[in-house]
Amino acid sequence: MQSLQDLWFGFGVAFQGTNLMWSFFGVLVGNLIGVLPGMGALSAISILLPLTYAMHPVPAILMLAGIFYGSQYGGAIGAILLNLPSHPPHAVTCLDGYPMTKAGKGGTALGITMICSFFAASVGILVMVFASPLLTEIAFKFGPTEIFSIMLLGLLAGSTMSRGSPLKGVAMTLFGLLCGVVGTDVNTGSFRFSFGVPELSDGLELVAIAMGLFGVADFLLNVNRMKVITANTSLRIRDMRPSWAELKEAFWPMVRGTGVGTLFGAMPGTGPTITTFVAYALERKISKTPDKFGTGMIAGVAGPEASAHSKTQVDFIPTMSLGIPGDAVMALILGALLIQGIQPGPQLITDHPDIFWGLIASFWIGNVILMVLNVPMIGVWVKLLQVPYRYLFPSAMFFIAVGVFSTQNNLFQIWEVLAFGLIGALLMALDFSVAPIMLGFVLGPMVEENFRRALLLSRGDMSIFVTRPISGTFIVLSALLLAGVTWSAWRGKKRGKPQESVADEVLASAHVVPPKQVGQGV
Amino acid sequence: MKSPSHFKKDYYGGALMVLIGLAAIYASVQYRLGTLAHMGPGFFPCAVGALLVVTGVLIAASARAETAPSGPAVGHAHGMPDMRGAICIILGVLAFLLFGEYLGLLPATFAIVFISALGDRSNTWLQALLLSLAMMAIATVVFWWALQLQLPLFKWGA
Numbered sequence: 096m097q098s099l100q101d102l103w104f105g106f107g108v109a110f111q112g113t114n115l116m117w118s119f120f121g122v123l124v125g126n127l128i129g130v131l132p133g134m135g136a137l138s139a140i141s142i143l144l145p146l147t148y149a150m151h152p153v154p155a156i157l158m159l160a161g162i163f164y165g166s167q168y169g170g171a172i173g174a175i176l177l178n179l180p181s182h183p184p185h186a187v188t189c190l191d192g193y194p195m196t197k198a199g200k201g202g203t204a205l206g207i208t209m210i211c212s213f214f215a216a217s218v219g220i221l222v223m224v225f226a227s228p229l230l231t232e233i234a235f236k237f238g239p240t241e242i243f244s245i246m247l248l249g250l251l252a253g254s255t256m257s258r259g260s261p262l263k264g265v266a267m268t269l270f271g272l273l274c275g276v277v278g279t280d281v282n283t284g285s286f287r288f289s290f291g292v293p294e295l296s297d298g299l300e301l302v303a304i305a306m307g308l309f310g311v312a313d314f315l316l317n318v319n320r321m322k323v324i325t326a327n328t329s330l331r332i333r334d335m336r337p338s339w340a341e342l343k344e345a346f347w348p349m350v351r352g353t354g355v356g357t358l359f360g361a362m363p364g365t366g367p368t369i370t371t372f373v374a375y376a377l378e379r380k381i382s383k384t385p386d387k388f389g390t391g392m393i394a395g396v397a398g399p400e401a402s403a404h405s406k407t408q409v410d411f412i413p414t415m416s417l418g419i420p421g422d423a424v425m426a427l428i429l430g431a432l433l434i435q436g437i438q439p440g441p442q443l444i445t446d447h448p449d450i451f452w453g454l455i456a457s458f459w460i461g462n463v464i465l466m467v468l469n470v471p472m473i474g475v476w477v478k479l480l481q482v483p484y485r486y487l488f489p490s491a492m493f494f495i496a497v498g499v500f501s502t503q504n505n506l507f508q509i510w511e512v513l514a515f516g517l518i519g520a521l522l523m524a525l526d527f528s529v530a531p532i533m534l535g536f537v538l539g540p541m542v543e544e545n546f547r548r549a550l551l552l553s554r555g556d557m558s559i560f561v562t563r564p565i566s567g568t569f570i571v572l573s574a575l576l577l578a579g580v581t582w583s584a585w586r587g588k589k590r591g592k593p594q595e596s597v598a599d600e601v602l603a604s605a606h607v608v609p610p611k612q613v614g615q616g617v
Numbered sequence: 618m619k620s621p622s623h624f625k626k627d628y629y630g631g632a633l634m635v636l637i638g639l640a641a642i643y644a645s646v647q648y649r650l651g652t653l654a655h656m657g658p659g660f661f662p663c664a665v666g667a668l669l670v671v672t673g674v675l676i677a678a679s680a681r682a683e684t685a686p687s688g689p690a691v692g693h694a695h696g697m698p699d700m701r702g703a704i705c706i707i708l709g710v711l712a713f714l715l716f717g718e719y720l721g722l723l724p725a726t727f728a729i730v731f732i733s734a735l736g737d738r739s740n741t742w743l744q745a746l747l748l749s750l751a752m753m754a755i756a757t758v759v760f761w762w763a764l765q766l767q768l769p770l771f772k773w774g775a
Contacts, residue, residue, distance in 0.1 A: 146764075260627075262676050266634045269669040273641050273662060280648075280658035287658055288644060311706065318702025319738050485737035486748055489730045492706065493752050496713045496729055497722075497760050504767040506717050513710045520698060525630040543661040555654030584679075 098224050105452025108153065109460055117154035118457045121161025122464045128162075129169020130476045131487060137530075138313075139166040140427050141305035142494050145501045152435040153449055157457045159428055164407055164458075168212060168465055171400060172476050175204045184367040184403050187375040191388060191395030198391050205473065206337045207345050207393060208400045209466055215353040215401040216462045219408025222357055223455055227444065230416045234441035237417075239548035240559055244569035246542050249419045251573050254531045261580045263527050271535020272542065274299055281544060294507040301430040303508045304536060306495045307515025308529045309423075314488045315520040341393055348378050348394035352401030359402070360409025360421065367406050367422060374402035408458060415439050415451060418541065423533040430537050631677025634669055641666030705736025721771040726756040 108114060121143075128139035139162050147155035167184075174185035175192035188208075195204040237245070250272075254264035277288040278298030289295040337345070352374045359370040378398040379385045388395050410421040418439040420426040432439050437447060444451045469476075499508045519529050553559035561567045641662050651657030712728035730752045734745035760766040 260676070260679075262672060262679065263630065266630075266669060266672045266676060269665050269672060270634075270637060272665045273637070273669070276662045276665070282656075283649075283658050285648060285658045287648060287662065311710075314706055314733075315703045316698045318706065318736055319699035485734070485740045485744075488706075488737070489709070489734035489745070489748060490752055492709055492733045493713075493726055493730050493756070496710065496717075496725075497756065497766065500717070500768065501760075501764070501766055506714055509710060509714055509717075513707065516710075517707075520703075521633075522630075524698070525626050525633065527630060546661065547656045550653050550656065553654075555652060557653065 098228060101448065101452045102224055102456060104448065105454075105456035106460075108449045108453030109157065109456035113151075114154050114157055114453065114457065115460070117150070117158040118161045118461050119464055121158035122165040122461050123468060125162035125165025125167075126169040126465070126468065126472075126476070127165075127479065129166030130172050130479045131169075131482060135170055135309075136163055136166040136424050137305065137309040137427070138491070139163075140424060141302055141309060142491075142498050144302050144305070144427065144431055145498045147431060148434065148502060152432070152437055152447075153453055155435060156428070156432065156450055156454055157461075159431055160411075160454060160457065161461050161464075163424060163428070164212075164216070164404070164461060165465060167403065167407060168208075168469065169476070171208050171212075172205065172473075173480055175208065175396070176201050176477065177480055184371045184399075186368070187371045187399045188396055190375070191390070191392045194389065194391035195393075195396065200391070202473075203337045203341060204393075204396050205469075207341065207397055209469060210337070210342070211345065211349045211352065211397045211401040212404040213462050213466055214349055215356060215403075215405035216408050216458065218353045219357060219360065219405040220455060220458050222360075222405075222409055223412055223458075226361070227412050227416050227451070230412060231441045231444050234417055236565065237441070238563075239545040239552065240563050241566045241569070242417075243542060243545040243549050244560055244566040244573075245417065246419055246538055246545065248569045248573045248576070249413070249421075250534060250538060250542070251576055253422065253534045255576065255580045260526075261584065264531050267522070267527055267529060267531040268535040271532035272539040273535075274304065274532065275536045275539020276543070281540070282547065294505070298540075299536070300499070300502060300508045300511055301427070301434070301537070302502050303499050303511035304515050305427055305533060306499060307512040308519040308532060310491060310495050311512055311516025312519025312523060312529065314492065315516060316523060317484070318488060344393045345397040348398040349401045351377060351381070352398035353405040355398075356402035356405030356407075357409050360406040361412065367403050367410075370402050370406045371399035374398040411454070415443055415454070416441060418443075420534065420537060423530040426533045426537040433537075625680075627680030628677050631673045631675070631680060634673030634676060636673075638666045638669030638671075638673055641669065699736075699738075701738065702736035706733050709733035709736075717768060719772075719774055722756055722761060722766065722768045723753050723770050725768075726753050 109118065124143065125136070125139050128142070129136065140159060143162055144159070147158060150158070170185045171188055171192075174188040176196050178189050178193040178196075192201075192204045192208075195201060250268050251265070254268040255261035273288075275298070277295055278286070279296055280287055286296055355374040355377060356370055359373070375388075375395060375398060378392075378394045379388050382388065382392070382394060384392075410425055413419045413421060414425045414429055416439075418429065420429045429439055437443065437450065495512060496509055499512050500506060502508060522529055549559060550557070559566075560570055645659035645661075645663040645666060648659030648662075649657030650659045650663060709729040709732035712732055713725045716725035716728050727749045730749040731745050734740050734748050735742075740748075757770065761768075761770055
C-alpha cells in the first residue's frame with residue numbers, strides 16, 4: 096500500500112523534534128485560547144498566525160493545525176461547563192452538555208467528548224489517508240474551467256449553507272471577493288482599488304482582516320454586554336471517566352456523528368456549525384426518547400462533538416488537495432500556506448510530501464497530545480474559564496495590535512484591522528454573518544484567475560463551463576443548490592415563517608433558545 | 618416585537634450591499650474592462666459588483682415581504698453596541714498607532730490596554746492600570762526580547 100508507506104514517512108516527519116514541539120505548542124495554546132470566554136478557533140489562529148511567518152512551512156502548518164483542533168476542543172469545555180459556546184458549532188453541545196453539568200455529570204460529558212473527538216478524528220484521518228490520493232488523481236484532470244466551477248460550488252455552499260439568511264451569506268461572499276481584488280492585478284500589473292495608498296498595492300493583509308472581523312468586531316459589539324460568569328465548577332480527574340453504561344450509550348451516536356462529519360467534510364463549503372446541527376437533529380430523530388433531548392442526553396453530546404471533529408479532519412482534504420477551503424478556518428490555514436509560498440492543490444502531495452503526510456501524522460499525534468493534556472489540565476481550564484471579560488478584551492486588543500504589526504513590521508496594517516473591525520461590527524449589527532467574507536477573500540484571486548484563464552482558452556465562449564463534463568457537473572450541482580435554497584426559502588415564507596437556516600430550524604424545533612453567543616463563524 | 622427591527626435591518630443591509638456594489642462598478646469601469654476573451658483588470662470586480670447589487674436588491678425585497686417574527690437568532694450580536702466601550706476600543710487602537718509611531722512599544726502597549734480597559738464599565742482605574750502594567754511586562758519579555766519585535770521599547774519622534 097503506497098498510502099501506508101507515505102503515512103509512515105509522515106510519522107517520521109511529525110516525530111522530528113522541532114515539528115513535534117511546535118505541534119504540542121499549537122495544541123496547548125489552541126486549547127488555552129479556545130477555553131477563554133469569547134475566543135474561538137478563528138481568533139486563536141488569527142492571533143498566532145504572525146508567529147508562523149518566520150517559521151519553516153512544515154512546523155508552521157503543524158502548529159496551526161494543532162491550534163485549530165486544540166481550540167475546538169477547548170470550546171467544548173466552555174460549552175459544557177458554563178453554557179457558553181465560544182465557537183458556534185458548540186451551540187448544540189450546550190443543549191445537552193450544560194444540563195449534564197447541572198446534574199453533576201459535567202466531568203462525564205467532558206470525558207465522553209474527549210473519547211468521541213479522538214475516535215472521530217481517527218476515522219477522519221483514515222479517510223484522509225485513503226481518499227486524498229484518489230482525489231488528487233481526479234484533480235490532476237482539472238483545468239482552469241473545472242477549478243472555477245468547483246470554486247463556484249464551494250463558495251455557493253459556503254455562503255448558503257452556513258447560518259443566517261442564504262442571501263446575506265451570498266452578499267458577504269461577494270463582498271469578500273471584492274476585498275480580494277484590492278491590490279495589483281496579476282495579469283496586467285495595474286493597481287486596483289488601492290485608493291492611492293501605496294501600502295495597499297500588495298492587497299489587504301489576511302491577518303488584519305481576520306482579526307478585525309473575528310476579534311475587534313466582536314469586542315465592539317460585546318463590551319459591557321457579556322453576561323458575568325459566576326459558575327463555580329470544580330472538577331477532578333476522577334470525574335471524567337464515564338461509566339461502562341454511559342460509554343455504551345454514547346457509542347452509536349458517536350459512530351453516526353462521525354459519519355455525518357465525514358460526509359459533510361467531503362463537501363466543500365459546508366461549515367462545521369451546520370454539521371453539528373445535523374448530527375444533533377439526527378440523534379433526536381433516531382432516539383426512542385426524543386423529548387428527553389435538552390435535559391442532558393449523552394447522545395446529544397456525543398453525536399455533535401464526534402461530527403465536529405471528523406469534519407475538522409476531513410475538511411483538510413479539499414483544502415490541501417484541491418485548494419478549496421471548507422470554511423473560514425480552513426481559508427485562514429490556506430492563506431497561511433500561500434504566505435509560505437506553497438500552493439495547495441493536486442501538486443501539493445507530490446511536491447511537498449513532508450507537509451501533507453507530516454500533517455496527517457501530526458493529527459494523530461496531536462489528538463493523543465490533546466487527550467493526555469486535558470486529563471491533568473482540566474482544573475486549570477476551569478480556572479481559565481472564569482477569566483473576566485473585562486480583563487480579557489483589553490489584553491486581546493494588545494495581542495491583536497502587536498500581532499498585526501509583526502506581520503510586516505508596519506503600523507499600516509493596524510488601520511486595516513480597525514477598518515475591518517468597524518465594517519464587521521456594522522455588518523453583524525445588520526444580521527450578516529461575517530465568516531463568508533474570509534472565504535471570498537482567500538478564494539477571490541484564484542477564482543478570478545481561473546475564470547480569466549478559462550475564458551481566454553475558450554476565446555470568450557461562456558458555454559465552456561457547461562460543456563466540459565466535470566465542470567458541467569459542478570455547475571449543475573451549484574444550480575441545484577441555488578434552486579434548493581430558493582425553494583426552501585419560498586416554502587418557509589409561505590408558512591409565514593422567515594427562513595433563517597436549517598441550523599436555526601433545528602434549534603427552534605428543540606425549543607431551546609441558545610445563550611447569546613460570542614464568537615462569529617460558520 | 619422583533620419584526621419591525623428585523624424588517625429595517627434587512628432593508629438597510631440590502632441598501633448597503635447595493636451601495637457597495639455600485640461603488641465597485643463605478644471604480645472598476647475606470648480600469649479597462651476588456652472583452653470576455655481578453656478581460657481587463659476591471660472586468661471581474663465589475664461583475665462581482667453587479668452581482669452584489671442584485672443580491673442587495675433581493676435582500677431588501679425579501680425584507681419587505683417578511684413581517685413575521687424571526688426565530689431564535691444564533692450567533693448574531695443584536696442591537697447597538699455599548700457606546701462607551703466601543704469608543705474606548707477605537708480610541709485605544711488609534712492611541713496605539715500614534716504612540717507606536719512616535720514613542721515606542723511600551724507607551725503604545727500601555728495606551729491600548731489602559732484605554733480599552735476603561736471602556737468596560739465595571740473596571741476601576743486601578744484595575745486598568747494594573748492590567749496595562751502586566752501587559753507591558755508581557756510586551757517586553759515575550760515580544761521585544763523573545764520574538765524580537767521590530768519596534769523599540771522607547772523612542773522619540775518618527
